[in-house]
Amino acid sequence: MLEALQFSFMRNALLAGLWVSLACGIIGTLVVANRLVFLAGGIAHSAYGGVGLAIFLGFSPFLGAMGFSLAMAVLLAVLSSRNKSRADTFVGVLWAVGMALGVLFVDLSPGYRADLMNLLFGSILTVSSRELWMMAGITFLVSVAVGLKYRDLLALSYDPEFAATRNVKVSSLYTLLLLLVAAGTVVAIQAVGLILVIALLTIPPILAERSCRSLASMMGVSSAWSALFIFLGLDLSYRYNLTSGATIILVGAFFFFLHSIWTHRRQA
Amino acid sequence: MENREIDIELSGVRFAYNGSGPVLEGVSLSVPRGEFLAVIGPNGGGKSTLLRLILGLLEPQEGTVRLLGRPPRESVQRVGYVPQETNLNREFPISVEDVVLMGRFSGAAMRWIPSSEDRQVAEEVMERLGVLDLRRKRVGELSQGQRQRVAIARALAVRPALMLLDEPTASVDVKTQAALYQILRELNRTLTVVMVSHDLTAIASCATSVACVNRSVFFHDRAELTEEMVQGAYGSCPVELIAHGIPHRVLHRHENGNGSERKDHA
Numbered sequence: 001m002l003e004a005l006q007f008s009f010m011r012n013a014l015l016a017g018l019w020v021s022l023a024c025g026i027i028g029t030l031v032v033a034n035r036l037v038f039l040a041g042g043i044a045h046s047a048y049g050g051v052g053l054a055i056f057l058g059f060s061p062f063l064g065a066m067g068f069s070l071a072m073a074v075l076l077a078v079l080s081s082r083n084k085s086r087a088d089t090f091v092g093v094l095w096a097v098g099m100a101l102g103v104l105f106v107d108l109s110p111g112y113r114a115d116l117m118n119l120l121f122g123s124i125l126t127v128s129s130r131e132l133w134m135m136a137g138i139t140f141l142v143s144v145a146v147g148l149k150y151r152d153l154l155a156l157s158y159d160p161e162f163a164a165t166r167n168v169k170v171s172s173l174y175t176l177l178l179l180l181v182a183a184g185t186v187v188a189i190q191a192v193g194l195i196l197v198i199a200l201l202t203i204p205p206i207l208a209e210r211s212c213r214s215l216a217s218m219m220g221v222s223s224a225w226s227a228l229f230i231f232l233g234l235d236l237s238y239r240y241n242l243t244s245g246a247t248i249i250l251v252g253a254f255f256f257f258l259h260s261i262w263t264h265r266r267q268a
Numbered sequence: 269m270e271n272r273e274i275d276i277e278l279s280g281v282r283f284a285y286n287g288s289g290p291v292l293e294g295v296s297l298s299v300p301r302g303e304f305l306a307v308i309g310p311n312g313g314g315k316s317t318l319l320r321l322i323l324g325l326l327e328p329q330e331g332t333v334r335l336l337g338r339p340p341r342e343s344v345q346r347v348g349y350v351p352q353e354t355n356l357n358r359e360f361p362i363s364v365e366d367v368v369l370m371g372r373f374s375g376a377a378m379r380w381i382p383s384s385e386d387r388q389v390a391e392e393v394m395e396r397l398g399v400l401d402l403r404r405k406r407v408g409e410l411s412q413g414q415r416q417r418v419a420i421a422r423a424l425a426v427r428p429a430l431m432l433l434d435e436p437t438a439s440v441d442v443k444t445q446a447a448l449y450q451i452l453r454e455l456n457r458t459l460t461v462v463m464v465s466h467d468l469t470a471i472a473s474c475a476t477s478v479a480c481v482n483r484s485v486f487f488h489d490r491a492e493l494t495e496e497m498v499q500g501a502y503g504s505c506p507v508e509l510i511a512h513g514i515p516h517r518v519l520h521r522h523e524n525g526n527g528s529e530r531k532d533h534a
Contacts, residue, residue: 033360083286150380155373158360161351162422164325165344166373212361213406 004238009125013244016127017230019135020191024200025223026146027184029215032205033157036181039076041198042091043178044185046072046098048194051119052105061119062131065194066138066186072098073178081171122193122245124234135187142183145176146219153177154215191230192245200226203252207259229255272300273337275430275460276322278485281331283314283321291317295331295485299477304456306471307464309481315464316352318481319434322462323349336429345374348423348459350433353415358408364418365403368394371425393424397451413444420451431455433463437470449473 004010031040050068054061072094080087106113118126127135146153155163156173164170188197208221233248276299284290291314299305309315320326321333324340336343348371371393372386382390394400397417407415416436423431433452437445445467452461453474463470471478480486 033357035357147380151373154362154366155370158362158367158370159351159356161325162349162370163373165323165347165349166370166426167345168373209359209361213363213404214361214366218361 009127010234010238012127012129012132013124013234014231016124016132016135016190017227017234019132019139020124020188020200021223021227021230023135023139023142023184023187024204024226025221026143026219027181027188028201028205028226029208029219029222030146030153030157030177031181031201032209033215033218034177036178037198037202038088039091039178040181040185040201042095042098043069043072043076043182044189044194044197045095047186047189048102048119049098049100049105050102051116051194052102052109055113055116056105056109060131061115062134062186062190065119065189066183068098069182069186070179073182074175077171077175077178081174118193119189120193120195121243122189122191122196122248124191124230124244124248125237127190131190135190138183138187142180142187145180149173149176150216157215192248196245196249199249199252200229203256204229207255210263225252225255272302274298274334275301275303275336276462277332277334278321279331281321281328281333283317283326283328290483292321292328292481292485293483297479297485297487299460299462301460302456304452304461304474304476305463305479306475306477307462307479307481308466308468308471313482315481316434318485319432319462319464322432323347346426346429348420348426348428348431350416350419350423350431350436352434352438353412353419354438360407362407363403364399364405364407364410365390365394367407367418368403368421368425371422389425389427390421393421396424397421413440413447416440416444416448417451420448424455428459430460431462433461435464435466437465437467445469446473 005014027040031037047065047069050064050066051061052064053068054064076087076090076094079090106116115123115126152163152168152173155166155168156170156177160170160174185197185201188200191197192200204222204225205218207225208218212218212221229252230248233251234244236242236251237244237247276297278295278297281292281295282290283292295318307315307318317326321328322335322340324333324335324344333340336346368390369382369386372382372389391400391403394403397420399414399417399421402410402414402418407418410418420433420436423433431452436452437448440448449470452463455461456474456476461474463474465471477490478488480488
């Protein structure tokens with residue numbers, strides 16, 4: 001793969017992979033620890049509405065996805081704070097509504113958009129320098145926010161009821177958590193697309209979970225796993241001319257199954 | 269009863285979740301300092317809701333709640349709360365010590381690194397509950413009884429004036445149960461304790477008073493149950509065994525039960 005580094009798209013892809021790994025490690029850990037997998041899937045898919053809107057109005061699909069999923073996060077936080085037991089229903093509805101809006105916006109826009117497939121299934125090889133900067137900036141902001149609020153987020157994730165008796169502002173913190181999940185998810189979409197992103201948010205933290213004694217270390221180990229999947233996946237897709245997003249996911253899935261067999265045998 | 273301070277006071281409290289009928293209605297209750305109150309009642313009778321109202325996690329639609337002489341939100345930081353354990357994520361990556369340190373959190377200023385005082389307090393309470401040698405373990409590796417000790421240690425790390433426990437002995441074996449009651453009795457020497465329990469033997473072994481919760485609350489200022497309380501609390505599903513000290517006292521179901529000494533405290 002070394003000779004591939006002479007291409008600027010490959011250097012960009014590796015750099016993007018680095019930011020995606022960090023975002024996935026940090027946000028994926030929060031998603032898995034708070035059991036927000038379905039919600040993260042909903043936010044990722046509804047981002048398609050933003051993509052469609054951006055194409056319709058002619059601005060960057062990345063910004064469209066970001067704006068839409070942040071709005072979705074706030075909406076879900078408000079709805080589920082009113083009726084916690086219905087939260088998964090709201091996710092299901094917004095998931096489909098977001099995608100449907102995206103499809104209609106694209107219908108209304110003239111011309112054929114080849115890059116739509118990239119957004120659905122990943123486009124790490126076509127990331128532009130501008131997008132790279134945006135990914136770096138968002139990953140940085142997400143890391144800083146998680147760092148500053150680490151203990152609050154830990155308390156919320158482990159036991160929200162007890163946290164509330166320690167004067168942690170549980171509901172505003174939950175909104176922040178969903179906003180962070182939305183931001184991290186949109187960064188990760190750049191690597192594997194909005195349909196496949198959920199695997200990249202869940203597999204690395206699940207592999208990391210059992211060996212870690214703190215959320216912070218789980219974030220670190222998950223980031224390392226993500227980086228391994230992305231770089232191995234990129235290498236394979238370059239060698240065999242495969243779609244990079246799908247290859248990255250299948251590399252992760254391969255490790256996930258090995259890990260499952262290994263833990264199963266150890267318990268038996 | 270001499271003039272003791274009142275740690276928990278509810279008057280005329282009514283609470284309903286969004287759009288459904290009231291879970292609690294006309295609830296008046298006062299718990300003096302130093303009491304060990306056992307809260308019993310059927311599933312869905314409102315026991316956990318009562319605790320959440322006392323903690324200020326829920327606001328009543330009618331009536332008032334005072335906790336340690338103030339509105340709950342102002343005094344909740346002085347309460348050691350042991351929530352029901354069932355909805356915790358066992359795979360969560362956290363060590364026993366870090367769980368106990370959560371008792372030292374306060375919403376205002378949260379540090380990344382706990383202070384040496386926090387560590388000292390955590391060590392002390394872990395020692396007291398016999399979990400100090402488990403401090404580096406993941407909570408997921410612990411037995412049910414050990415996890416309950418850790419939850420109690422975390423509540424004690426608060427340095428509470430009052431302990432509130434929601435079914436701390438659900439799903440632990442009888443021996444562990446007895447050990448936990450022993451711990452709670454010791455705590456009760458210096459603290460007011462309120463414990464929700466499914467287990468009627470808890471009343472025999474620790475309680476100084478009993479509240480039966482089934483939409484309304486019957487308070488009884490001694491650690492015994494009258495038949496009417498039980499009939500009222502458990503409704504159509506009568507409890508047949510009531511322990512009161514040792515040996516156990518068994519009451520049979522009366523068809524025309526006139527309760528002997530029920531007290532509705534205002």
